[in-house]
Amino acid sequence: MKARVTIMLKDGVLDPQGEAIRHALGGLGFAGVSGVRQGKVIELDLTSTEAEAAKAEVARMCEGLLANTVIEKYAVEII
Amino acid sequence: MKARVTIMLKDGVLDPQGEAIRHALGGLGFAGVSGVRQGKVIELDLTSTEAEAAKAEVARMCEGLLANTVIEKYAVEII
Structure with a gap:
């Protein structure tokens, strides 16, 4: 099974890139x-x-490693 | 209108990250x-x-700037 995680800066956060x-x-x-x-x-x-x-497991990976939840939001989809 | 471009390394290309x-x-x-x-x-x-x-315009942006089409593939979706 494949999962896709999309991680973006939260809306108020400056994105110089x-x-x-x-x-x-x-x-x-x-x-x-x-x-x-x-x-x-x-x-x-x-x-x-x-x-x-x-x-749920991938969401735990996001919280623990993949995303910086202070400034980033993430979305998980199973594909 | 919003567009989302997803850029991934092509399948054969090593992805150290x-x-x-x-x-x-x-x-x-x-x-x-x-x-x-x-x-x-x-x-x-x-x-x-x-x-x-x-x-079509976003695809031109990908070819010209956003993606390195030698090693990367891209997908454009209008959201």
């Missing part, structure tokens, strides 16, 4: 971009076969 | 993880209102 991308896109002539946020995606291959249990 | 995460998860006692791949996610706020045109 996203801002740099927005600036670079403007420089390349892509005018229609008003905001950019960059985050991480982590795909996990799990040996578990039970979706709900796997999702 | 993902491997480090797998190792760290094992060390924390999460045994059921057989593989990890890490990638980037970029959320774009677009002024465009036409979904198909926006998707």
